[in-house]
Amino acid sequence: MADILFLAHRVPFPPDRGDRIRAHHLLKALARLAPVHVGCFAESAAERTGEAALAALAASHCIAPRTKPLAVAGIEAVLAGKPVSIAAFHSRELAAWVRKAIAQHDIGAIFVFSGQMGQYVPDDFAGRVIIDLCDVDSAKFASYAANGERAWINSREARLLALEEEGLGRRADATLLISHAEAALYRSRLSAPDEVNVQVVGNGIDADYFDPAIFVPEPMLASLPGPHFVFTGQMDYRPNEQAALWAIEKLVPQLRLRYPGALLHVVGRNPTTRLMAQHGLPGVQVWGEVPDVRPFLAGADVVIAPLLIARGVQNKVLEAMAMARPVVLTPDAATGIAAQDGVHWVTSTADPQAMCAVLEPLLADPDARLRIGAAARRFVLDHHGWDAVLAALPALVGMVAKGERDAA
Structure with a gap:
Protein backbone atom coordinates (compact mmCIF):
# COMPACT_ATOMS: atom_id res chain seq x y z
CA MET A 1 0.00 0.00 0.00
CA ILE A 205 -18.39 14.95 17.46
CA ASP A 206 -16.88 12.78 20.18
CA ALA A 207 -20.03 12.20 22.20
CA ASP A 208 -18.15 10.14 24.81
CA TYR A 209 -16.00 13.20 25.52
CA PHE A 210 -18.94 15.60 25.51
CA ASP A 211 -21.04 13.54 27.90
CA PRO A 212 -23.32 15.46 30.29
CA ALA A 213 -23.47 12.48 32.65
CA ILE A 214 -19.88 12.98 33.81
CA PHE A 215 -19.79 16.76 34.34
CA VAL A 216 -21.04 19.19 36.94
CA PRO A 217 -21.50 22.90 36.20
CA GLU A 218 -18.66 25.38 36.58
CA PRO A 219 -18.86 26.44 40.28
CA MET A 220 -19.33 30.14 39.56
CA LEU A 221 -22.31 29.41 37.34
CA ALA A 222 -23.77 27.09 39.93
CA SER A 223 -23.34 29.68 42.71
CA LEU A 224 -25.22 32.53 41.02
CA PRO A 225 -28.96 32.72 40.32
CA GLY A 226 -28.74 33.41 36.59
CA PRO A 227 -30.17 32.48 34.18
CA HIS A 228 -26.86 31.67 32.52
CA PHE A 229 -26.26 31.95 28.79
CA VAL A 230 -23.04 30.55 27.30
CA PHE A 231 -21.38 31.31 23.98
CA THR A 232 -18.21 29.40 23.10
CA GLY A 233 -15.61 29.59 20.35
CA GLN A 234 -12.25 30.92 19.20
CA MET A 235 -12.78 34.56 20.11
CA ASP A 236 -10.25 36.16 17.78
CA TYR A 237 -12.14 34.64 14.84
CA ARG A 238 -14.07 37.54 13.37
CA PRO A 239 -17.53 35.88 13.09
CA ASN A 240 -17.30 34.74 16.75
CA GLU A 241 -16.15 38.16 17.93
CA GLN A 242 -18.96 39.80 15.95
CA ALA A 243 -21.57 37.43 17.43
CA ALA A 244 -20.28 37.92 20.99
CA LEU A 245 -20.34 41.70 20.64
CA TRP A 246 -23.89 41.57 19.23
CA ALA A 247 -25.00 39.46 22.19
CA ILE A 248 -23.29 41.79 24.69
CA GLU A 249 -24.48 45.05 23.16
CA LYS A 250 -27.93 44.09 21.88
CA LEU A 251 -29.19 40.95 23.60
CA VAL A 252 -27.93 41.21 27.19
CA PRO A 253 -29.63 44.58 27.91
CA GLN A 254 -32.95 43.13 26.78
CA LEU A 255 -32.42 39.97 28.82
CA ARG A 256 -31.54 41.98 31.94
CA LEU A 257 -34.81 43.90 31.69
CA ARG A 258 -36.62 40.59 32.00
CA TYR A 259 -34.13 38.69 34.17
CA PRO A 260 -32.03 41.04 36.35
CA GLY A 261 -29.64 38.22 37.26
CA ALA A 262 -29.02 37.12 33.65
CA LEU A 263 -25.35 36.47 32.82
CA LEU A 264 -23.75 35.93 29.43
CA HIS A 265 -20.54 33.90 29.61
CA VAL A 266 -18.24 34.30 26.59
CA VAL A 267 -15.90 31.32 26.74
CA GLY A 268 -12.98 30.77 24.38
CA ARG A 269 -9.34 31.54 23.78
CA ASN A 270 -7.84 34.78 22.52
CA PRO A 271 -10.69 37.24 23.10
CA THR A 272 -9.93 40.46 21.23
CA THR A 273 -9.16 43.74 22.97
CA ARG A 274 -12.61 44.99 22.04
CA LEU A 275 -14.22 41.91 23.61
CA MET A 276 -12.14 42.10 26.78
CA ALA A 277 -13.25 45.72 27.20
CA GLN A 278 -16.80 44.38 27.70
CA HIS A 279 -15.80 42.11 30.59
CA GLY A 280 -17.49 43.13 33.83
CA LEU A 281 -20.29 45.08 32.23
CA PRO A 282 -23.66 44.25 33.82
CA GLY A 283 -24.47 40.69 32.86
CA VAL A 284 -21.21 40.03 30.96
CA GLN A 285 -18.37 37.67 31.83
CA VAL A 286 -15.58 37.21 29.24
CA TRP A 287 -13.64 34.16 30.40
CA GLY A 288 -11.08 33.76 27.65
CA GLU A 289 -9.37 30.37 27.47
CA VAL A 290 -10.50 27.85 30.08
CA PRO A 291 -9.04 24.42 30.92
CA ASP A 292 -12.25 22.67 29.90
CA VAL A 293 -15.32 24.09 28.19
CA ARG A 294 -17.59 21.23 29.26
CA PRO A 295 -18.38 22.49 32.81
CA PHE A 296 -19.47 25.80 31.29
CA LEU A 297 -21.77 24.04 28.87
CA ALA A 298 -23.08 21.89 31.73
CA GLY A 299 -23.88 25.04 33.71
CA ALA A 300 -25.70 26.85 30.93
CA ASP A 301 -29.44 27.29 31.13
CA VAL A 302 -29.25 27.96 27.38
CA VAL A 303 -26.32 27.90 24.98
CA ILE A 304 -26.57 30.61 22.35
CA ALA A 305 -24.94 30.83 18.92
CA PRO A 306 -25.99 34.20 17.47
CA LEU A 307 -23.68 34.11 14.46
CA LEU A 308 -24.32 36.75 11.83
CA ILE A 309 -21.85 35.24 9.33
CA ALA A 310 -21.10 31.52 9.34
CA ARG A 311 -19.59 28.98 6.98
CA GLY A 312 -19.84 25.24 7.25
CA VAL A 313 -20.83 23.29 10.35
CA GLN A 314 -20.40 24.89 13.75
CA ASN A 315 -18.60 22.53 16.15
CA LYS A 316 -19.66 24.75 19.05
CA VAL A 317 -23.27 23.88 18.27
CA LEU A 318 -22.62 20.12 18.03
CA GLU A 319 -20.68 20.21 21.30
CA ALA A 320 -23.51 21.94 23.14
CA MET A 321 -26.03 19.50 21.65
CA ALA A 322 -23.88 16.54 22.70
CA MET A 323 -23.87 17.97 26.22
CA ALA A 324 -27.68 17.88 26.11
CA ARG A 325 -28.05 21.63 26.38
CA PRO A 326 -30.87 23.56 24.73
CA VAL A 327 -29.35 25.71 21.99
CA VAL A 328 -30.82 28.92 20.59
CA LEU A 329 -29.12 29.92 17.37
CA THR A 330 -29.42 32.03 14.26
CA PRO A 331 -30.11 30.41 10.87
CA ASP A 332 -26.49 31.02 9.84
CA ALA A 333 -25.22 29.04 12.83
CA ALA A 334 -27.64 26.22 11.99
CA THR A 335 -26.31 25.74 8.46
CA GLY A 336 -25.14 22.23 7.67
CA ILE A 337 -26.79 20.46 10.61
CA ALA A 338 -30.06 18.76 9.69
CA ALA A 339 -31.68 19.22 13.08
CA GLN A 340 -35.34 20.15 13.49
CA ASP A 341 -36.34 23.54 14.85
CA GLY A 342 -38.31 23.22 18.07
CA VAL A 343 -37.20 19.61 18.54
CA HIS A 344 -33.40 19.55 18.63
CA TRP A 345 -32.82 23.31 19.03
CA VAL A 346 -34.62 26.63 18.62
CA THR A 347 -33.77 29.12 15.87
CA SER A 348 -34.18 32.87 15.99
CA THR A 349 -33.32 35.80 13.78
CA ALA A 350 -30.50 38.10 14.89
CA ASP A 351 -32.93 40.51 16.52
CA PRO A 352 -32.77 40.94 20.31
CA GLN A 353 -36.55 41.13 20.72
CA ALA A 354 -37.07 38.03 18.59
CA MET A 355 -34.39 36.08 20.46
CA CYS A 356 -35.84 37.08 23.82
CA ALA A 357 -39.24 35.90 22.59
CA VAL A 358 -37.92 32.36 21.99
CA LEU A 359 -35.76 32.33 25.13
CA GLU A 360 -38.58 33.26 27.50
CA PRO A 361 -40.65 30.06 27.02
CA LEU A 362 -37.51 27.94 27.44
CA LEU A 363 -36.53 29.68 30.65
CA ALA A 364 -40.07 29.35 31.98
CA ASP A 365 -40.22 25.61 31.30
CA PRO A 366 -37.37 23.46 32.69
CA ASP A 367 -38.98 20.34 31.24
CA ALA A 368 -38.83 21.85 27.74
CA ARG A 369 -35.13 22.56 28.21
CA LEU A 370 -34.52 18.99 29.31
CA ARG A 371 -36.59 17.61 26.44
CA ILE A 372 -34.79 19.65 23.77
CA GLY A 373 -31.40 18.89 25.31
CA ALA A 374 -32.06 15.16 25.37
CA ALA A 375 -33.31 15.21 21.77
CA ALA A 376 -30.22 17.19 20.75
CA ARG A 377 -27.86 14.61 22.23
CA ARG A 378 -29.74 11.75 20.56
CA PHE A 379 -29.48 13.60 17.24
CA VAL A 380 -25.72 13.97 17.60
CA LEU A 381 -25.27 10.32 18.55
CA ASP A 382 -27.33 9.20 15.55
CA HIS A 383 -25.92 11.52 12.89
CA HIS A 384 -22.57 12.99 13.88
CA GLY A 385 -20.32 10.25 15.24
Whole structure:
Protein backbone atom coordinates (compact mmCIF):
# COMPACT_ATOMS: atom_id res chain seq x y z
CA MET A 1 0.00 0.00 0.00
CA ALA A 2 1.23 3.48 -0.85
CA ASP A 3 1.70 6.17 1.79
CA ILE A 4 -0.41 9.29 2.27
CA LEU A 5 0.80 12.90 2.48
CA PHE A 6 -1.40 15.05 4.73
CA LEU A 7 -1.09 18.85 4.53
CA ALA A 8 -2.81 21.07 7.09
CA HIS A 9 -2.65 24.76 7.93
CA ARG A 10 -2.35 24.03 11.67
CA VAL A 11 -0.81 21.30 13.81
CA PRO A 12 -3.75 18.86 14.18
CA PHE A 13 -3.01 18.30 17.89
CA PRO A 14 -4.55 18.92 20.33
CA PRO A 15 -8.10 18.87 18.90
CA ASP A 16 -9.18 22.00 20.75
CA ARG A 17 -10.72 24.25 18.07
CA GLY A 18 -13.06 23.67 15.14
CA ASP A 19 -10.64 23.31 12.23
CA ARG A 20 -8.09 21.40 14.32
CA ILE A 21 -10.76 18.98 15.54
CA ARG A 22 -11.70 18.08 11.97
CA ALA A 23 -8.07 17.78 10.85
CA HIS A 24 -7.28 15.65 13.90
CA HIS A 25 -10.00 13.10 13.19
CA LEU A 26 -9.26 13.01 9.47
CA LEU A 27 -5.59 12.35 10.20
CA LYS A 28 -6.36 9.56 12.67
CA ALA A 29 -8.69 7.92 10.14
CA LEU A 30 -6.08 8.17 7.38
CA ALA A 31 -3.41 6.69 9.66
CA ARG A 32 -5.57 3.58 9.97
CA LEU A 33 -5.31 3.16 6.20
CA ALA A 34 -1.59 3.68 5.53
CA PRO A 35 1.54 5.45 6.82
CA VAL A 36 0.90 9.20 6.81
CA HIS A 37 3.48 11.98 6.40
CA VAL A 38 2.24 15.28 7.81
CA GLY A 39 3.22 18.81 6.80
CA CYS A 40 1.67 21.67 8.75
CA PHE A 41 2.20 25.09 10.34
CA ALA A 42 2.58 26.48 13.86
CA GLU A 43 2.21 30.18 14.64
CA SER A 44 3.83 30.00 18.08
CA ALA A 45 5.66 27.76 20.53
CA ALA A 46 2.31 27.04 22.17
CA GLU A 47 1.03 25.54 18.92
CA ARG A 48 3.93 23.07 18.97
CA THR A 49 2.72 21.43 22.15
CA GLY A 50 1.03 18.77 20.05
CA GLU A 51 4.23 17.76 18.24
CA ALA A 52 4.90 14.69 20.41
CA ALA A 53 1.40 13.34 19.73
CA LEU A 54 1.81 14.10 16.04
CA ALA A 55 5.18 12.34 15.92
CA ALA A 56 3.67 9.26 17.56
CA LEU A 57 1.00 9.01 14.86
CA ALA A 58 2.79 10.18 11.70
CA ALA A 59 5.40 8.26 9.75
CA SER A 60 7.23 11.59 9.38
CA HIS A 61 6.30 15.21 9.88
CA CYS A 62 7.31 18.81 9.36
CA ILE A 63 5.99 21.72 11.39
CA ALA A 64 6.93 24.92 9.61
CA PRO A 65 6.84 28.20 11.54
CA ARG A 66 4.22 30.69 10.37
CA THR A 67 5.65 34.00 11.48
CA LYS A 68 5.15 36.08 8.34
CA PRO A 69 3.51 39.41 9.27
CA LEU A 70 0.16 40.00 7.59
CA ALA A 71 1.49 43.20 6.01
CA VAL A 72 4.29 41.24 4.33
CA ALA A 73 1.82 38.61 3.15
CA GLY A 74 -0.33 41.42 1.75
CA ILE A 75 2.55 42.91 -0.23
CA GLU A 76 3.52 39.47 -1.58
CA ALA A 77 -0.08 38.79 -2.53
CA VAL A 78 -0.47 42.07 -4.42
CA LEU A 79 2.82 41.57 -6.30
CA ALA A 80 1.88 38.00 -7.23
CA GLY A 81 -1.81 38.68 -7.93
CA LYS A 82 -2.71 36.07 -5.31
CA PRO A 83 -5.09 36.04 -2.35
CA VAL A 84 -3.54 37.16 0.93
CA SER A 85 -4.79 33.89 2.44
CA ILE A 86 -2.46 31.98 0.12
CA ALA A 87 0.56 34.24 0.53
CA ALA A 88 0.24 34.07 4.30
CA PHE A 89 0.75 30.30 4.19
CA HIS A 90 3.60 30.20 1.67
CA SER A 91 6.77 28.65 3.08
CA ARG A 92 9.93 27.62 1.23
CA GLU A 93 10.73 25.27 4.11
CA LEU A 94 7.46 23.40 3.85
CA ALA A 95 7.58 23.32 0.03
CA ALA A 96 11.06 21.76 0.18
CA TRP A 97 9.91 19.19 2.73
CA VAL A 98 6.94 18.22 0.54
CA ARG A 99 9.22 17.66 -2.45
CA LYS A 100 11.57 15.58 -0.31
CA ALA A 101 8.72 13.50 1.16
CA ILE A 102 7.38 12.68 -2.30
CA ALA A 103 10.87 11.79 -3.54
CA GLN A 104 11.72 9.55 -0.57
CA HIS A 105 8.39 7.79 0.01
CA ASP A 106 5.85 6.00 -2.15
CA ILE A 107 3.13 8.63 -1.84
CA GLY A 108 -0.08 7.41 -3.44
CA ALA A 109 -2.38 10.19 -2.28
CA ILE A 110 -2.13 13.75 -1.03
CA PHE A 111 -4.86 14.91 1.34
CA VAL A 112 -5.04 18.70 1.54
CA PHE A 113 -6.82 20.11 4.55
CA SER A 114 -7.89 23.73 3.91
CA GLY A 115 -7.50 25.57 0.64
CA GLN A 116 -4.39 27.48 1.75
CA MET A 117 -2.41 24.24 1.52
CA GLY A 118 -3.29 23.40 -2.07
CA GLN A 119 -0.29 25.42 -3.26
CA TYR A 120 2.00 22.61 -2.07
CA VAL A 121 0.64 19.94 -4.42
CA PRO A 122 3.22 19.53 -7.24
CA ASP A 123 1.83 19.96 -10.74
CA ASP A 124 3.43 16.68 -11.81
CA PHE A 125 2.14 14.56 -8.91
CA ALA A 126 0.47 11.50 -10.44
CA GLY A 127 -1.36 10.09 -7.41
CA ARG A 128 -4.77 10.95 -6.03
CA VAL A 129 -5.39 14.44 -4.66
CA ILE A 130 -8.17 15.14 -2.18
CA ILE A 131 -8.90 18.76 -1.26
CA ASP A 132 -10.92 19.40 1.89
CA LEU A 133 -12.06 23.01 1.57
CA CYS A 134 -14.35 22.52 4.58
CA ASP A 135 -16.35 25.58 3.59
CA VAL A 136 -16.32 28.30 0.96
CA ASP A 137 -13.85 30.86 2.30
CA SER A 138 -14.33 33.19 -0.66
CA ALA A 139 -18.00 33.58 0.27
CA LYS A 140 -17.02 34.59 3.80
CA PHE A 141 -14.84 37.42 2.50
CA ALA A 142 -17.63 38.44 0.13
CA SER A 143 -19.97 38.67 3.14
CA TYR A 144 -17.49 40.87 4.97
CA ALA A 145 -17.26 43.18 1.95
CA ALA A 146 -21.04 43.31 1.59
CA ASN A 147 -21.26 44.40 5.23
CA GLY A 148 -18.88 47.27 4.54
CA GLU A 149 -15.89 45.77 6.36
CA ARG A 150 -12.72 46.83 4.48
CA ALA A 151 -14.77 46.51 1.32
CA TRP A 152 -11.97 46.80 -1.27
CA ILE A 153 -9.61 44.40 0.50
CA ASN A 154 -12.28 41.81 1.21
CA SER A 155 -13.77 42.08 -2.29
CA ARG A 156 -10.34 41.44 -3.79
CA GLU A 157 -9.78 38.48 -1.46
CA ALA A 158 -13.20 37.03 -2.29
CA ARG A 159 -12.62 37.30 -6.04
CA LEU A 160 -9.10 35.85 -6.08
CA LEU A 161 -9.89 33.17 -3.52
CA ALA A 162 -12.87 32.02 -5.61
CA LEU A 163 -10.49 31.51 -8.56
CA GLU A 164 -8.13 29.58 -6.29
CA GLU A 165 -10.97 27.39 -4.99
CA GLU A 166 -12.05 26.57 -8.52
CA GLY A 167 -8.50 25.77 -9.59
CA LEU A 168 -8.08 23.43 -6.64
CA GLY A 169 -11.34 21.70 -7.49
CA ARG A 170 -10.21 21.11 -11.07
CA ARG A 171 -6.87 19.75 -9.85
CA ALA A 172 -8.34 17.36 -7.27
CA ASP A 173 -9.82 13.93 -7.72
CA ALA A 174 -12.38 14.93 -5.10
CA THR A 175 -13.18 18.24 -3.41
CA LEU A 176 -14.79 17.97 0.01
CA LEU A 177 -17.20 20.40 1.65
CA ILE A 178 -18.55 20.18 5.15
CA SER A 179 -22.28 20.26 4.32
CA HIS A 180 -24.68 19.98 1.41
CA ALA A 181 -25.38 23.71 1.72
CA GLU A 182 -21.66 24.54 1.38
CA ALA A 183 -21.34 22.08 -1.52
CA ALA A 184 -24.25 23.75 -3.32
CA LEU A 185 -22.74 27.18 -2.68
CA TYR A 186 -19.36 26.04 -4.00
CA ARG A 187 -20.90 24.55 -7.16
CA SER A 188 -22.88 27.75 -7.74
CA ARG A 189 -19.62 29.73 -7.86
CA LEU A 190 -17.85 27.44 -10.37
CA SER A 191 -17.64 28.35 -14.04
CA ALA A 192 -17.86 24.66 -15.00
CA PRO A 193 -19.35 22.75 -12.05
CA ASP A 194 -19.60 19.49 -13.98
CA GLU A 195 -15.83 19.36 -14.19
CA VAL A 196 -15.33 19.26 -10.41
CA ASN A 197 -16.06 16.18 -8.28
CA VAL A 198 -17.69 17.67 -5.20
CA GLN A 199 -18.32 15.43 -2.19
CA VAL A 200 -19.79 16.14 1.24
CA VAL A 201 -17.99 14.94 4.37
CA GLY A 202 -19.58 16.45 7.44
CA ASN A 203 -18.25 17.23 10.88
CA GLY A 204 -18.42 14.73 13.70
CA ILE A 205 -18.39 14.95 17.46
CA ASP A 206 -16.88 12.78 20.18
CA ALA A 207 -20.03 12.20 22.20
CA ASP A 208 -18.15 10.14 24.81
CA TYR A 209 -16.00 13.20 25.52
CA PHE A 210 -18.94 15.60 25.51
CA ASP A 211 -21.04 13.54 27.90
CA PRO A 212 -23.32 15.46 30.29
CA ALA A 213 -23.47 12.48 32.65
CA ILE A 214 -19.88 12.98 33.81
CA PHE A 215 -19.79 16.76 34.34
CA VAL A 216 -21.04 19.19 36.94
CA PRO A 217 -21.50 22.90 36.20
CA GLU A 218 -18.66 25.38 36.58
CA PRO A 219 -18.86 26.44 40.28
CA MET A 220 -19.33 30.14 39.56
CA LEU A 221 -22.31 29.41 37.34
CA ALA A 222 -23.77 27.09 39.93
CA SER A 223 -23.34 29.68 42.71
CA LEU A 224 -25.22 32.53 41.02
CA PRO A 225 -28.96 32.72 40.32
CA GLY A 226 -28.74 33.41 36.59
CA PRO A 227 -30.17 32.48 34.18
CA HIS A 228 -26.86 31.67 32.52
CA PHE A 229 -26.26 31.95 28.79
CA VAL A 230 -23.04 30.55 27.30
CA PHE A 231 -21.38 31.31 23.98
CA THR A 232 -18.21 29.40 23.10
CA GLY A 233 -15.61 29.59 20.35
CA GLN A 234 -12.25 30.92 19.20
CA MET A 235 -12.78 34.56 20.11
CA ASP A 236 -10.25 36.16 17.78
CA TYR A 237 -12.14 34.64 14.84
CA ARG A 238 -14.07 37.54 13.37
CA PRO A 239 -17.53 35.88 13.09
CA ASN A 240 -17.30 34.74 16.75
CA GLU A 241 -16.15 38.16 17.93
CA GLN A 242 -18.96 39.80 15.95
CA ALA A 243 -21.57 37.43 17.43
CA ALA A 244 -20.28 37.92 20.99
CA LEU A 245 -20.34 41.70 20.64
CA TRP A 246 -23.89 41.57 19.23
CA ALA A 247 -25.00 39.46 22.19
CA ILE A 248 -23.29 41.79 24.69
CA GLU A 249 -24.48 45.05 23.16
CA LYS A 250 -27.93 44.09 21.88
CA LEU A 251 -29.19 40.95 23.60
CA VAL A 252 -27.93 41.21 27.19
CA PRO A 253 -29.63 44.58 27.91
CA GLN A 254 -32.95 43.13 26.78
CA LEU A 255 -32.42 39.97 28.82
CA ARG A 256 -31.54 41.98 31.94
CA LEU A 257 -34.81 43.90 31.69
CA ARG A 258 -36.62 40.59 32.00
CA TYR A 259 -34.13 38.69 34.17
CA PRO A 260 -32.03 41.04 36.35
CA GLY A 261 -29.64 38.22 37.26
CA ALA A 262 -29.02 37.12 33.65
CA LEU A 263 -25.35 36.47 32.82
CA LEU A 264 -23.75 35.93 29.43
CA HIS A 265 -20.54 33.90 29.61
CA VAL A 266 -18.24 34.30 26.59
CA VAL A 267 -15.90 31.32 26.74
CA GLY A 268 -12.98 30.77 24.38
CA ARG A 269 -9.34 31.54 23.78
CA ASN A 270 -7.84 34.78 22.52
CA PRO A 271 -10.69 37.24 23.10
CA THR A 272 -9.93 40.46 21.23
CA THR A 273 -9.16 43.74 22.97
CA ARG A 274 -12.61 44.99 22.04
CA LEU A 275 -14.22 41.91 23.61
CA MET A 276 -12.14 42.10 26.78
CA ALA A 277 -13.25 45.72 27.20
CA GLN A 278 -16.80 44.38 27.70
CA HIS A 279 -15.80 42.11 30.59
CA GLY A 280 -17.49 43.13 33.83
CA LEU A 281 -20.29 45.08 32.23
CA PRO A 282 -23.66 44.25 33.82
CA GLY A 283 -24.47 40.69 32.86
CA VAL A 284 -21.21 40.03 30.96
CA GLN A 285 -18.37 37.67 31.83
CA VAL A 286 -15.58 37.21 29.24
CA TRP A 287 -13.64 34.16 30.40
CA GLY A 288 -11.08 33.76 27.65
CA GLU A 289 -9.37 30.37 27.47
CA VAL A 290 -10.50 27.85 30.08
CA PRO A 291 -9.04 24.42 30.92
CA ASP A 292 -12.25 22.67 29.90
CA VAL A 293 -15.32 24.09 28.19
CA ARG A 294 -17.59 21.23 29.26
CA PRO A 295 -18.38 22.49 32.81
CA PHE A 296 -19.47 25.80 31.29
CA LEU A 297 -21.77 24.04 28.87
CA ALA A 298 -23.08 21.89 31.73
CA GLY A 299 -23.88 25.04 33.71
CA ALA A 300 -25.70 26.85 30.93
CA ASP A 301 -29.44 27.29 31.13
CA VAL A 302 -29.25 27.96 27.38
CA VAL A 303 -26.32 27.90 24.98
CA ILE A 304 -26.57 30.61 22.35
CA ALA A 305 -24.94 30.83 18.92
CA PRO A 306 -25.99 34.20 17.47
CA LEU A 307 -23.68 34.11 14.46
CA LEU A 308 -24.32 36.75 11.83
CA ILE A 309 -21.85 35.24 9.33
CA ALA A 310 -21.10 31.52 9.34
CA ARG A 311 -19.59 28.98 6.98
CA GLY A 312 -19.84 25.24 7.25
CA VAL A 313 -20.83 23.29 10.35
CA GLN A 314 -20.40 24.89 13.75
CA ASN A 315 -18.60 22.53 16.15
CA LYS A 316 -19.66 24.75 19.05
CA VAL A 317 -23.27 23.88 18.27
CA LEU A 318 -22.62 20.12 18.03
CA GLU A 319 -20.68 20.21 21.30
CA ALA A 320 -23.51 21.94 23.14
CA MET A 321 -26.03 19.50 21.65
CA ALA A 322 -23.88 16.54 22.70
CA MET A 323 -23.87 17.97 26.22
CA ALA A 324 -27.68 17.88 26.11
CA ARG A 325 -28.05 21.63 26.38
CA PRO A 326 -30.87 23.56 24.73
CA VAL A 327 -29.35 25.71 21.99
CA VAL A 328 -30.82 28.92 20.59
CA LEU A 329 -29.12 29.92 17.37
CA THR A 330 -29.42 32.03 14.26
CA PRO A 331 -30.11 30.41 10.87
CA ASP A 332 -26.49 31.02 9.84
CA ALA A 333 -25.22 29.04 12.83
CA ALA A 334 -27.64 26.22 11.99
CA THR A 335 -26.31 25.74 8.46
CA GLY A 336 -25.14 22.23 7.67
CA ILE A 337 -26.79 20.46 10.61
CA ALA A 338 -30.06 18.76 9.69
CA ALA A 339 -31.68 19.22 13.08
CA GLN A 340 -35.34 20.15 13.49
CA ASP A 341 -36.34 23.54 14.85
CA GLY A 342 -38.31 23.22 18.07
CA VAL A 343 -37.20 19.61 18.54
CA HIS A 344 -33.40 19.55 18.63
CA TRP A 345 -32.82 23.31 19.03
CA VAL A 346 -34.62 26.63 18.62
CA THR A 347 -33.77 29.12 15.87
CA SER A 348 -34.18 32.87 15.99
CA THR A 349 -33.32 35.80 13.78
CA ALA A 350 -30.50 38.10 14.89
CA ASP A 351 -32.93 40.51 16.52
CA PRO A 352 -32.77 40.94 20.31
CA GLN A 353 -36.55 41.13 20.72
CA ALA A 354 -37.07 38.03 18.59
CA MET A 355 -34.39 36.08 20.46
CA CYS A 356 -35.84 37.08 23.82
CA ALA A 357 -39.24 35.90 22.59
CA VAL A 358 -37.92 32.36 21.99
CA LEU A 359 -35.76 32.33 25.13
CA GLU A 360 -38.58 33.26 27.50
CA PRO A 361 -40.65 30.06 27.02
CA LEU A 362 -37.51 27.94 27.44
CA LEU A 363 -36.53 29.68 30.65
CA ALA A 364 -40.07 29.35 31.98
CA ASP A 365 -40.22 25.61 31.30
CA PRO A 366 -37.37 23.46 32.69
CA ASP A 367 -38.98 20.34 31.24
CA ALA A 368 -38.83 21.85 27.74
CA ARG A 369 -35.13 22.56 28.21
CA LEU A 370 -34.52 18.99 29.31
CA ARG A 371 -36.59 17.61 26.44
CA ILE A 372 -34.79 19.65 23.77
CA GLY A 373 -31.40 18.89 25.31
CA ALA A 374 -32.06 15.16 25.37
CA ALA A 375 -33.31 15.21 21.77
CA ALA A 376 -30.22 17.19 20.75
CA ARG A 377 -27.86 14.61 22.23
CA ARG A 378 -29.74 11.75 20.56
CA PHE A 379 -29.48 13.60 17.24
CA VAL A 380 -25.72 13.97 17.60
CA LEU A 381 -25.27 10.32 18.55
CA ASP A 382 -27.33 9.20 15.55
CA HIS A 383 -25.92 11.52 12.89
CA HIS A 384 -22.57 12.99 13.88
CA GLY A 385 -20.32 10.25 15.24
CA TRP A 386 -16.87 10.45 13.59
CA ASP A 387 -16.86 6.82 12.41
CA ALA A 388 -20.09 7.36 10.50
CA VAL A 389 -19.04 10.75 9.16
CA LEU A 390 -15.71 9.47 7.79
CA ALA A 391 -16.97 6.14 6.43
CA ALA A 392 -16.32 7.27 2.83
CA LEU A 393 -12.70 8.26 3.48
CA PRO A 394 -11.02 4.99 2.34
CA ALA A 395 -12.76 5.12 -1.02
CA LEU A 396 -11.91 8.79 -1.46
CA VAL A 397 -8.18 8.16 -1.09
CA GLY A 398 -8.36 4.89 -3.05
CA MET A 399 -7.46 2.65 -0.11
CA VAL A 400 -9.08 0.26 2.36
CA ALA A 401 -8.60 0.05 6.10
CA LYS A 402 -5.90 -2.29 7.44
CA GLY A 403 -8.49 -4.57 9.03
CA GLU A 404 -10.34 -4.88 5.72
CA ARG A 405 -7.08 -5.77 3.92
CA ASP A 406 -6.32 -8.47 6.50
CA ALA A 407 -9.79 -9.96 6.09
CA ALA A 408 -9.61 -9.95 2.27
